[in-house]
Amino acid sequence: MSAKSMQPSFGLKLASGSFLAFWCLVAAxxxxxxxxxxxxxxxxxxxxxxxxxxxxPSTLATGKGVSALDILLLIGIVWLTxxxxxxxxxxxxxxxxxxxxxxxxxxxxxxxxxVMFLVLMLGVAPWITSSLGPSLGPLGRDIIGFTTEHYTTxxxxxxxxxxxxxSLLVTAGVVxxxxxxxxxxxxxxxxxxxxxxxxxxxxxxxxxxxxxxxxVAGYLPVVINSAEWLAPLxxxxxxxxxxxxxxxxxxxxxxxxxxxxxxxxxxxxNIPAELDEAARVDGCSHFQAFRRVIMPVMWPGVITxxxxxxxxxxxxxLVTSLLLDAQNQTMVPAIAGxxxxxxxxxxxxxAVAAAVxxxxxxxxxxxxxxxxxxxxxxxxxxxx
Numbered sequence: 001m002s003a004k005s006m007q008p009s010f011g012l013k014l015a016s017g018s019f020l021a022f023w024c025l026v027a028a029x030x031x032x033x034x035x036x037x038x039x040x041x042x043x044x045x046x047x048x049x050x051x052x053x054x055x056x057p058s059t060l061a062t063g064k065g066v067s068a069l070d071i072l073l074l075i076g077i078v079w080l081t082x083x084x085x086x087x088x089x090x091x092x093x094x095x096x097x098x099x100x101x102x103x104x105x106x107x108x109x110x111x112x113x114x115v116m117f118l119v120l121m122l123g124v125a126p127w128i129t130s131s132l133g134p135s136l137g138p139l140g141r142d143i144i145g146f147t148t149e150h151y152t153t154x155x156x157x158x159x160x161x162x163x164x165x166x167s168l169l170v171t172a173g174v175v176x177x178x179x180x181x182x183x184x185x186x187x188x189x190x191x192x193x194x195x196x197x198x199x200x201x202x203x204x205x206x207x208x209x210x211x212x213x214x215x216v217a218g219y220l221p222v223v224i225n226s227a228e229w230l231a232p233l234x235x236x237x238x239x240x241x242x243x244x245x246x247x248x249x250x251x252x253x254x255x256x257x258x259x260x261x262x263x264x265x266x267x268x269x270n271i272p273a274e275l276d277e278a279a280r281v282d283g284c285s286h287f288q289a290f291r292r293v294i295m296p297v298m299w300p301g302v303i304t305x306x307x308x309x310x311x312x313x314x315x316x317x318l319v320t321s322l323l324l325d326a327q328n329q330t331m332v333p334a335i336a337g338x339x340x341x342x343x344x345x346x347x348x349x350x351a352v353a354a355a356v357x358x359x360x361x362x363x364x365x366x367x368x369x370x371x372x373x374x375x376x377x378x379x380x381x382x383x384x
Contacts, residue, residue: 031359038353039146042345045352056145064149065142069133073125081117085367089113110368150353160334160354166245167314167330173249174313175306178260181253182305183298186264187290191273201265204258212255212318219251223323243325251319256312260305267301268294303369310365331358 036054037045043058052058059065066074089109097105133140154160189197222229223241230238241247271294279289295302314332321333329337335358338351 034352035356037349038150038356039148040349041145041147042349044145045349046345054144059145059147060142061145062147064145064147066144066146067129067133067142068139069136070125070129070146071144073128074121077117077120077125080120081113082367084116085113085364089368106368110364113368114364150350151357154350154354154357158338158350158354160331160357162327163329163331163334164357166324166328167332169245170248170252170316170320170330171310171313173246174252174256175309177249177253178256178309179302179306181257182260182264183295183302185261187268187294189261190265190268191276201262204261208255208258208262215255216251216319216322220322223247223251242323243328245324245328248316248320248323248330249313251323252313252316255319256309260309263305263308264298264301267298267305271297307365307369311362314362 033053039059040053040056041059041062041064044052044056047053047058056065093105093109129140189201226241227238275293275297276286276289279293280286284292316330317332317336320330321336324330324333331354335351335354338347338354341347343351
């Protein structure tokens, strides 16, 4: 049978392409719309006319807007950042990061990329606009209402930066502990042929299938009454576990660990056991074979699993809202509190700006690790 006869028909290509385009439009529209709203005055943001929301005439009337030159610069900076992230950064990390320090290389690369983006957006672009704008005529004249005052309000005046720091702390703790325990447990279970390993995986799967609300209900009394329970051991100054970020990290790791172990075990099963044996013949111990031979092959699987762990800690609402106090709240519960308050339209736009802010790290994460994520998802990580 020829290769041409195996290709899908034009009608199937058109139908599948149309469905995919429609799905992308439906999925991306809410993000695009709240992004537009966050840069408009309340009058424009909640206007009944879609054109008024997009072009922001009321915002423009107050002297706050962007020109065609600003828009072109923004598109150019975003394109340059995306190109460096997807094309250049992976090659630079592979070329210059020492063996065994790939994670540090990625961290430095992402940090440098973020600094470059901020310098271009906040320094270079405004300088170009102020220098060339007056001489470009219509291209330098503001045409769309645009203001960043809502982001200033939410990050500076409302203290959203503290919620961001708490989210990073919780997420980093969840990812680090989940991957550390998960890689060791997944490797051991993948290489073990005993019935005990099988039943451990079954118990972990049953535990992961339970609704998080059930698990949190079991942890909540322990956390709230922790000071009283620890008093006989530590005295009157016994600390409470409630409101502490590391308590949330422990609970989220407990909830997520079975899934992490299952996923990493599937990756380890796709790596031939002959690699372990060859490393042992060359004089490596079991741990040295794991660290020097198996883990370099496992990076796509580790990154893919780490992404799921990141999303669990970053997007969690139930655990963080119940176990953290107002001072240590993460971003998702803080945003929910902004929307639930009886506030003015200005406060609602500020809440929208906070909701947009939480999506930026997710886009950056996916762009940086897209190759590893695709490689991991196609390497049989969902088997088993």
